[in-house]
Amino acid sequence: MNRQPTEELDIISSADLEKQAALQVAALMAAAARTAPKTRGVDNIRVVAIEDATTRARVVARMREISEKENRPGMGRDAGNIENSPAVIVVAVVSKPAGLNCGFCGKPTCAGLAESGGICAFNTIDLGIAACSAAAVAAQHHADNRLMYSIGRACLDLGMLGEGAVQAIGIPISITGKSPYFDRN
Secondary structure: OOOOOOOOOOOOOHHHHHHHHHHHHHHHHHHHHHHOOOOOOOOOEEEEEEOOHHHHHHHHHHHHHHHHHOOOHHHHHHHHHHOOOOEEEEEEEEOOOOOOOOOOOOOOOHHHHHHHOOOOHHHHHHHHHHHHHHHHHHHHOOOEEOOEHHHHHHHHHOOOOOOOEEEEEEEEEEOOOOOOOOOOO
């Protein structure tokens, strides 16, 4: 039996719904990263979203360039993973030494850290808390994601995260039948 609809149906494709969902999840992830607890109560987190093909292509190209120049095959693999991701969140931390002279960074004083050009351990901890908060939101909404230093590195190289950003983690989002970030070559 071959049934034909008697009128046109107004439907939204699964692909369109998946892209909308990815962007909604990305917005919630950004909110989670921004409001994540900070080790010293100092707001030093920046969050950007990449959802347009042109910006994503620039990041992918930079990742592939790093992969070739520095013999880092993982960068090339990750670039392939994000090519079809409808959204990528990038969480960065701005360098703000704690001023505690705690030695947690490996230097005896914050002045010694500044002289060496190092990064305050508390800044790195804040980045981890923010990135994990964002990834948890993606997981709560059943959106496939993976934390990738490679995306953060490329975005830092491209100057996408502004003055003072010293570390970044990218989190691509995928809403498909199978996670592209799981079985990776």
